[in-house]
Amino acid sequence: MLGCASIAERRMLPSMLAQPRVELVAVASRHAEKAERFARLFGCEAVTGYERLLAREDIDAVYVPLPPSLHAEWVRRALLAGKHVLCEKPFAATLAEAESAVALARDRGLLVMESFMFLHHRQHAEVRRLLDEGLIGEPRGFSADFGIPLLDGGGGHASTLPEVAVYPIRVAEFFLGWELEVLGAYERCDAAGEFAVAGDAMLRAPSGVIAHLRYGLEHGYRAEYTWWGSAGTLTVRRAFSTPDDHAPVLRVECRSGVEDLVLKPDSQFVNIAGFFAEAVLDGGEFRTHADAILRHAELLDRVRVAAQLGG
Template sequence: MSAVRWGVLTTARIAQGRFLPSMTRARNAVASAISSPNGKAAEVAERFDIPASYDSHEELLADPNIEAVYLPFPNSLHADWIVAAAEAGKDILCEKPLVANTHDYRRVIEACERNGVNLMEAFMYRFHPQHQKVREFIDSGRIGELVSMHARFHFAMDRTGGEVRLQPGMDGGALNDVGCYAVDIMNMVMGRAPESVYGKGTSRTDAVETTVAAILDYGDVLGTMDCGFEGPRTHTFQVIGTKGQITLDKAFDPDPGEIARVTVSLRDGRTESFDIGEDQFKTEIERFSAWVRNSGPEVIQRELTEQNLAVRLALQESLATGLPRTVNDVHAGQHHLLQEQ
């Protein structure tokens, strides 16, 4: 079976640093074109042996040789380029978070369904095998009944060069950039969104929140998360049950080849660790390419995408009001505020 021919829109840091190196190792995918209006596309194409480069994204989308595209744009540009790619008939892998509001969500879903293309939100961490190990331990009852979950994702952001994630109106901030991982992993473990959330966001110097902490109430299980742009890099996850706990020391973004450790600690004092290495970007590319070749058009992992959006909307309301908020279905249209309690 022939490799899926990919186009990469923009020469963004994540494209050059993570996506394209992993693409060179993928078994069923090949980078066939790259585009950027900043004049760097030809240089990046030469470095990664990409046969075609374009000075505009519209030219790449018009290339009939391209089957799938990767969109690593700033968050506020995702919806417009998803629609443009769908109308060009390309299958779409778009960086997280897919969109920031229900209006844009409806726009992109309608465009993809109308044009019969696949769409997936690029949460690459989902494809790391450490999370399959967590699922096995939970499903087998190894740690008993779930009690709580705790997710953290922090890094020190480089504030030079006009960082778009710190600019108001660009759908950035800590919640959308790294908090979305913490939300997603807890929803993935539970298989559903929480009933309500309560969050607090702060910033020392910027116009958007750069540190966020929150409680996610799943009824019988409580989740806590904290995330931000200020502290040293950490990305951990812990699931606590009545018989023990599972801890991930590199839950979201281990480097290719870096070992991620899954540790199970039981109430009787026994501890067992599993070291797992994987290039999760490569696995994500291969899995999406397989969907492109072997399945009908769909929004892949749609429930997780909708749950993540619904929780982030409720948390944004909580950050703005200082009050707990219920989590509403994203199909409900207008996201109504609760009455103050």
């Protein structure tokens, strides 16, 4: 792993330890003490400096949970060092950056995957199954929201807007496919006009379904989506950063009443770690994951342009 990040400490590294197909060899930090703290916590080696870790020959793949502005540079360096890469979202700041990393990975025969853990929680496949069964009739509309509050004590923003925007946009792609038209998008900046803090996007699928997506950095916590059909609605709360012990509740509201379908907990982080390892170890299909990075980056670019144009 490159960078002793909070998400790695809280979710990814404990999950890698629980995933039998992954062996955590070493963690790298810019600071020796930090790497050592992580190494003690997770029973692996500490390395000072990311380049040193990449130079090691006993490492097949790296997990990159660096701040988004550093993803492109360190994904490139990892690929040049011959490592497969699981990179945190957003994989790249622009489509051009994503294209350049994917081209390098393809050239070297290496796997690059964007770490959308939530896609590996089985609750979404279950929603898809229920929709296909016609539980809420014909799908008419979709909405998804992800927002997080400001840090406590006036500490500012915990993330950048793209880091939260990618969740509603990626879940729309999951359900509605890649061929999404951007009907409009809007971004609101902070009072100084420098930092984007909230956004909305409206997308249209070839089926005619419209997706309304909202995201923000100064909001009460919200991570949910709703499918609206001709016969009712289906809502999933805790849709994105779902805790391992959370039993998901799919709320179905139809003319006959309200029903909560409770699912078994699932660990999306353990699942994605296994999924990534399987692709590397069993010679999985690398192209699908690289294509997903490109299609997603391309849509993010179109949403960004629409927002710059003012909707």
